[in-house]
Amino acid sequence: MEAVKPKRRTRIQIEKRELILEAALEVFSTHGFRGSTIDQIAEAAGMSKPNLLYYFRGKEDIHTTLMQRLLDTWLAPLRELDDIGDPMTELRSYIRRKLEMARDYPRESRLFANEILQGAPRIMPMIEGELKTLVDEKTQIIRGWMRAGKIARTDPYHLIFSIWATTQHYADFDVQVRAVLGPDRGGEGRFEDAARFLEQLFMEGLKPKG
Amino acid sequence: MEAVKPKRRTRIQIEKRELILEAALEVFSTHGFRGSTIDQIAEAAGMSKPNLLYYFRGKEDIHTTLMQRLLDTWLAPLRELDDIGDPMTELRSYIRRKLEMARDYPRESRLFANEILQGAPRIMPMIEGELKTLVDEKTQIIRGWMRAGKIARTDPYHLIFSIWATTQHYADFDVQVRAVLGPDRGGEGRFEDAARFLEQLFMEGLKPKG
DNA sequence: GCATTTTTTGACCGATTGGACAAACGTTAG
């Protein structure tokens, strides 16, 4: 195994690459990979297409760079889930943090959803590697809580899936959520309503059986 | 308001249009609208591009036809949710039916998800109309159950969202679910495991408070 | 069988796409 090249970067390169990735996040998350064009990204980043291609080898390169960074931030809340706190409180915090991410980083959520929806053609290794390892690890912790009678016995994998699904729904299906709630209830308050609902659902649903 | 033209169709037209829609469902659901090409659809339908365009005016036409049909089948389980049965049983059946649809019609789910993810540019009217109306109607029924003390008091809109999110997750994020569960647990049994988990979560979560 | 209508095809078109490239322009160290 060879170490990754150090890749000396100038100040301008660092700044411009950052600018491009921010623009690409905006474009990719709203149109998907194939639906986005380099021109769109270049324009959003305020530069010409050839100029953008001076900083990245190509469209694919931008996308993979973006996805690699994304996964880290995206899995951060799950990483924080640990053994030392009270199980119910830990899970409640996890749900809250996940919902906050859906609220504050909807583009990241949609970018990820777009990729998975289409069969994860470009990030399958990360799913089978990093992500699976982390989930396997955390389900063990959850299983421990169940054995200790701290939370109801159930399938820890599907528990995690359901937390992912319910929270990310508010980012990925945002337009539908807003349309269904209507103008009066679809405002910013929808996230607090969602938080209250999900907290109740999961806390009651996971209460250990006497 | 003018009635839609009767549009006399020959036997061949009916058959071929069906063939094309089936092929288009396959292609659109895996690559999204912009990611799919007419050539791909034509090949999947076993005909040439000009031949396909003899039956549909264009790419957009195929997509909207597909979406219009889809929404009906897609909302069918929610339509069945009614007042006459036992509330808990009704909700349990709804969840089960929804999960069965994710299992049996994953392409339809992904097609829908793709469209919503990108801001529902082509089906917004259906969301704000048909879908919203139905949800408004059903939340009233659910609210009635809550007032009658049959299920726990909570937000009926977010309850429906969470059922949609958790069930459709198994279609939309299928590759991720399978990758995380691994080869041993990611087989066909995953849907039964999911059904058991979701049933427990929602039934316990919605149990009326004594 | 024959005329009419429906279906299928190959060739083609303009627009857009991802990307290459060399020349021009800026910046900076000596």
Place this chain on the structure above:
DNA sequence: CTAACGTTTGTCCAATCGGTCAAAAAATGC
């Protein structure tokens, strides 16, 4: 100042895209 290096741009290209069209082929009605 100037040579070396980093950055930006205009122009170009081949491939692919959605869609057209006229003519050939097949099906249909009489």
